[in-house]
Structure formats: C-alpha cells, structure tokens
Amino acid sequence: MIRLQHCSACGTAQYPPREFCAACLSDCLTWDTAEALPGRVLARTILHHSNEEAMRARLPLTVGLVQFDAGPVAVCLLSTTAEPGDVVRVRLNGDALLEAA
C-alpha cells in the first residue's frame, strides 16, 4: 500500500512526509492510503553510477520525478518504458520504495 500525507486542517497533500503541514503548519496530518496512486512523469534519468556498492549490481537504473494527481512530487523508481509526460501509477515495492509504471 502507498500512503500520502494529507492535512486535515487545510486539505493539502504533501511528500516527503514531515511532522507538520508545509502550507498551514498544522500538525493535524492523516494518511491517504491506496493500492496505487495516479501521477504523471515530469523528468527521468538513467543512473549508471551509484555511491553504494550494494546498488551497483542493479545499474543501469531508471529514476524519475513523478507528480501525483494530488499535487506533490516524488522521486520514484521508473519503469524503463515510462517517458516524461506519461501517466503512471505509483506503488510501494518490496523494498518500501516508490515505483512508477
């Protein structure tokens, strides 16, 4: 399940999560939970280098910026076929990372 933080005081959705709302500074935050959330790819990169030895076996790795329909923007693992402008669905994978396809 994927969770997006939502302010019950002013209605703003935000990501990455934090302890208060960036719009109104309220701490009345709740979670919108879904199997997948819709968004659109804004930009993508193909990583050929990682600072972590453990990640190097997975290179090249496609990573993108995805804007959720709810507003916030997230760095996501991206399917290799997804291009900027494409509509995608974002899920949480087995490593608890956002994955967009």
Place this chain on the structure above:
Amino acid sequence: MSARGYDNVVLCCPVTEPYVRRSEHGAAWFLAHTLRRLLDAAAIAKSQIDGSCVSSFTLHPDTAVGFIQQAGLSPRFLEWLPMGGACGIIALRRAARAVQAGDADIVACIAGDTANESSFRDLVANFSSFSRDAVYPYGAGGPNASFALIADAYMRATGATREDFGKLAVSQRANAQGNPLALLRTPLTLDQYLAARPIAEPLHLFDCVMPCAGADGFLVMPEARARVLNLPFVRILGAIERHNAFPDDPVQVRGGWAMDRDALWAQAGLEPRDVQCVQTYDDYPVISMLQFEGLGLCAAGEAPAFVRRHDFTIAGSLPHNTGGGQLSMGQAGAAGGYLGLVEAMRQLLGQATARQVPDARHALVSGFGMINYDRGLCTAATVLGRA
C-alpha cells in the same frame, strides 16, 4: 523597502588553500591554513580578526565555534553558514552588515572541506532528512541523480542540447589553462565531452564536478581600515539572497535569482551588459544556464541561444568561470560556494595572472546551494566593482 547599500565596506585578500584530490587532514586543517593565508596576505595579527564566517560540510561534529576555539580566535561576531554553494555570497552579506553596524572590524570569511574515500558518500547519504529518506534510497546517485532530473526537464522545456552544456565545460577547461590552482587542466574538446561515459543520463562525466579537498577565504572590513592597512580592495555594489523560491514549481527550471535580480541590478546601478566577467556556481553546466536566465543575462528559457551566441573564454565576448570553475578546479565542498567570489576578486584586483580579463571593472558572481530534495534551495548573487 529597498535594502541599504554596502557603502564604506570592502573585500580584501582572496586566498586559496590549494585543492587536492584527497587528504588525510581534517576540514579544520584546511580552514586553519586558509586563516593563516589571510593573516599573511593582510599582514595582520590573529588578534585583529574580530569576526568570522565559517562554512564546511566535513567539520562535524564541530561547527564554527568549535573551529574558532581550535584556532585560538576570540571574535565578537561569528556566523556558521552551512548553505553550500551560496555560502560565500551569504558570508559576504553577513560580514558586510556586521562591519557597517560596527559589530566587527575585520571579518575572516572562510570555507573548506576535506575529502577521502568515504567523506563524499557519507555526506550525500545524510545530506538532509528529505534526501536521506526520499532520494538516496533510489539508487544512491547523489547530486548527480538530482541534477540529472533537473537537466532532463530543462532540456525538454528549452531545447538545450548536450552541445550547449559541452560548450560551457570546454570553455571553462580552456580558462583553467591559466590557473595553476585548477586540478583539471588537461585540454578538453567538445568531441571528448560528447564521447564521455554516462553518469546519470542526460549527465555524462564532464558535466559533473570532481569532489576534492581545499579551502578559500577573504576578508571584509571598513574601507578606511583597508586604506590604513594598505590593502587593495574590491567594492560590493549589490548583493541578494533567497531561499526556497518558487516551491510550487513541480520541477526546478528556475531559481530564486528571478525574484531578486531587479533589486540586485538597481542596487548596483548597473545592467548585465556592464560586467566584464561572470562567475556562476557550476556544479553542472545546466545550473550555470539557470543563472544566466535568473540574473537577467538572457530571458527565461533562452540560455541555449545565449550560450550559442557567446564565447566564454578569457578573450571572448563574456568571460565566464575564468579560473575554470568547479568543473575544472574541483569541488572542495563548501569552498565551491567561495570559488567564484575569490576568482572575481582576483580579476578585479588584477591578480588573475595568465587568465586576467582585460580591464575588468565589474564582475557578477552567483551562488546556488543545498539540493535538499528535488531542487537547490539557496540562491545568491553579488555584483562587485574595482575600486
């Protein structure tokens, strides 16, 4: 209300503790050597330094106050400015206001870092809470990955090409030929730039700065003090900063300069065409292009055409990053936020030796720092003038 000018306060003594690829020394060693160079350049005693601005990424667990204890200073004004690529201009602004207000007489502004096998990885892995939680786990590409996303969006929005980025990198490498302090002086051709291996597409090897160790510094003091000490000086004609500009832009294709550039040029009483050299914060060439646009050298989205029309070498139509910039000098952590400022001071003081821009009277310097999540947060710029 418009900000007061920077009358009667000046910058002196640009110094550099030479950059090295790796070092066994700690950051404090680099800062202390820079302080020593400032004292030597100004021929003053350590006790005459009564203010300091300090920036470093690798000084931890210490901050500015820990360093000044180690160095035996007792300043009455002290700033810790962990704002990366904007820290030099922000130090200038803080120090100049302190001098104008009488809170300090001679302020030593210093920034530097060490570099070793693990320092860069440790820094990017824990750069901020957002990047630790929501960027680093996605491949651990560090700033290369974040700036690759910005570069990708910028190329799609404006039609910028790798050749445009390459022109800046190649020009800077040519400029570095005249700078013995630059770590990367092997000539670079556009073909070599284009053929380099990919790092985080669309970024390739020569788009990326090389992390290194080193430090830079300068002094801020009343003009009258500089005259008594018989020190050549540079004037601050205008200076701006902005943090977290345009937070609602879904992807960063502009920085905070756009909010403040009119105030900068008005304070300086100049226009972009009045400067003889420009020093941008060049962690990646695309970021220099955002600065050309943001500071009004060209319109938003028009930096590709601007780059195609100008020659950025010392003898060119717009000498840019005249010491080679970070792309050729290396990025010594927080000193990257000082490098352009120190180079502009050398140009205006006539100390730029083989890379001296003829008749340099005014220089534009820009800073950009702290890519905490998906964008750089701190922007700053200053216009400096020959005395």
